[in-house]
Amino acid sequence: MKKIALIVVGVIVILGGALLYLNHMNYWPFHKDKEKGIPDGEIKNMNQLDRTDELSLLLAASGKVGYNVKGSNVSIYFDVYKRDKRVLHKLVTEFGSEKDTQLSGTLVWGIPGFDVFKPTEIRAAVSNDGATSQDSFAIPKDIFGKIEDAGAQTQSFEDGKIKKGKKYILQGWVMGKEGTGMHENIFSEKGFKNQEQTVMLYVVFK
Incomplete structure (x- = not known):
């Protein structure tokens, strides 16, 4: 017994x-209305789009991010810095409301082409509870190609609690003779000063 x-x-x-x-x-x-496999208040760096897919083979870079958080807005931006001075700040796409609500979904982005150092366009889609906001952004021609030394990094952030207002880098580029090695602070105010030019595609939760 x-x-x-x-x-x-x-x-x-x-x-x-x-x-x-x-x-x-x-x-x-x-919680059927939330993104599966992601705890409340967290962001998850999901696998890049399947490279065996015919469509993804046409992308120079791509990625996917999942999230579950209470907030008002999910926004994807494209920024360009000359040293530590921001010279371009553009909204690629966003999903949001006037007040805080449950934001649960995924964002998918891609850069068409074959060379990540010669991008001409960014495409992004943010999905939340069945609704989707998607758009594309034409990259100005004078941003890439003029500086020979360059490095790139894709979705370098770690899974974990979402910090409102933090820039989660989806794709980043550094350019200049000072060195293109990637390190923890490369996409920060301190890192900007050490690079001739820094370009970032990132998502912010508000």
Whole structure:
């Protein structure tokens, strides 16, 4: 009898733990309106688009991000810095409302072409609870190609709690003779000063 009771308790503990995990990660049967596999308030760096797909083979760079957060806006921007001075700030696309609500979905972006150092256009789509906002942005011709030394980095951020107002880099470029090695602070005010030009595609949650 005691052995049976221990088995029952063990099953309950295991089942309870499994249910807690499913709830925490927003899996079925919990929170059907949220992005599965991502805890509340977090961002997830998801796999890049499948490179075996015929469409993705035409992309020089691409990525996908998932999120579950209470907020009012998800915005994707394109910035250009000359040293630490921002000379271009453009909105690529956004999804939002006038007040805070549950934002759960994915954003997908891609750069058409074959050379990540010669991009001409950015395409992005933000999906939230069945609704999608998508747009494209034509990159000005004078941004790329003039500086020979360049480095690039794709979605270098880690999964974790979303910080409102933080710039989560989707694609970044650094250019200049000072060096194009990537490091933690490359896309920061300190990093900008050490580069002739810095270009960033990023998402911000508000």
